[in-house]
Amino acid sequence: MKEIIRAENLTKRYDSVAALNKVSFVTHEKEIIGLVGDNGAGKSTLLNILVGLFPPDEGKIYIYGKEVKFSSPGDARKKGIEIVYQFENLVEGMNIYKNFFMGREIINRGVLNNKIMHKKSEEALEKIGIIRDSNQLVEGLSGGQRQAVALGRAFYFGKNVLLLDEPTTGLSLKEVDKTLERIRLIRENAPMSIIFVTHNLQHIMPIADRIIVLYHGEKVLDKKTEHTDIGELTKMITTRIKEEEHIDRTKYI
Numbered sequence: 001m002k003e004i005i006r007a008e009n010l011t012k013r014y015d016s017v018a019a020l021n022k023v024s025f026v027t028h029e030k031e032i033i034g035l036v037g038d039n040g041a042g043k044s045t046l047l048n049i050l051v052g053l054f055p056p057d058e059g060k061i062y063i064y065g066k067e068v069k070f071s072s073p074g075d076a077r078k079k080g081i082e083i084v085y086q087f088e089n090l091v092e093g094m095n096i097y098k099n100f101f102m103g104r105e106i107i108n109r110g111v112l113n114n115k116i117m118h119k120k121s122e123e124a125l126e127k128i129g130i131i132r133d134s135n136q137l138v139e140g141l142s143g144g145q146r147q148a149v150a151l152g153r154a155f156y157f158g159k160n161v162l163l164l165d166e167p168t169t170g171l172s173l174k175e176v177d178k179t180l181e182r183i184r185l186i187r188e189n190a191p192m193s194i195i196f197v198t199h200n201l202q203h204i205m206p207i208a209d210r211i212i213v214l215y216h217g218e219k220v221l222d223k224k225t226e227h228t229d230i231g232e233l234t235k236m237i238t239t240r241i242k243e244e245e246h247i248d249r250t251k252y253i
C-alpha cells in the first residue's frame, strides 16, 4: 500500500514543556492507526498540527511524498485531511445536508444547489451504512447519530487522511459498535489513512492495523496490532522505559 503521511521529527513546545518531541511516523492507504497515550501525552497536539491549527516548531510533514506546510485548517482540508472531534459541532436548527455542506456548499451559477447537496449527502451516508433523510433537523438526532453525520461528512470531503479524536468516548456500547463498523466501511470505500485517538484499547484493538503510543510527547511504540497486546500497550502508556530500549523503539517506523 502507498504511503500517505510521512511525518519527520515533529516537535511542539509550550514554554519548557515539549508537548511533542521529535515524533516521526508514516501512514499508508487504507491503514487504520490507533494513536494512544495517557492524558497529556501529546495526541491532540499531533492531530492539531496535522489539521493545520498550528505549525510544529520543528519537523516536516509530507503527503504522498510532497512536503506540506499548513497555515490554517483550510490548507489542511485542501490536502484532503478531515477531522471528527469527540463532541462534533453540528448546527442545531439546520438539517443534515446543510450541516454536511456548511462552508463548502455546491453552488451553480451563483445559486445553492440544494437538490444535489441533499442527494450527495444521502449517498455518502448510505455508503457508511446510515440511511437517513438528509432533510431531517440535527436537533432530532442522538449523540451517536450526530457523530455518524460528522463521519459521513469527513468521508465525503476527505481524500487522504481522516483524523478521529476519541470518536467512541461517551457512546453507548451499541453506538460504539456502530461507530467502529462505520470506520471499517470508510476504509473499504476510500483509500484514506485513518488515525484514531482513544483511551480505550478495547475499542482500538479490533480495528487498528497499527498502534502508536505516545508518552510525554515521545513516540515509545509503533507496531502492527498483531505484534502487540493490551498488556504491552498498557505498560508503554503508563511507564517510562529505559533509555536504550526507548531509542530502539523510536527507530521503528
Ligand SMILES: Nc1ncnc2c1ncn2[C@@H]1O[C@H](COP(=O)(O)OP(=O)(O)OP(=O)(O)O)[C@@H](O)[C@H]1O
Residues within 6 Å of the ligand: 014, 017, 018, 019, 037, 038, 039, 040, 041, 042, 043, 044, 045, 046
Ligand atoms: N495551549 C497549551 N498551552 C500550554 N500547554 C499545552 C497547551 N496545549 C497542550 N499543552 C500541554 O501539552 C501536552 C500535550 O497535551 P495534549 O493535549 O496534546 O495531550 P493529549 O494526549 O491529547 O491528552 P488527553 O488524553 O488528555 O486529551 C500536555 O502537557 C499539555 O498540558
Ligand SMILES: [Mg+2]
Residues within 6 Å of the ligand: 043, 044, 045
Ligand atoms: Mg487530547
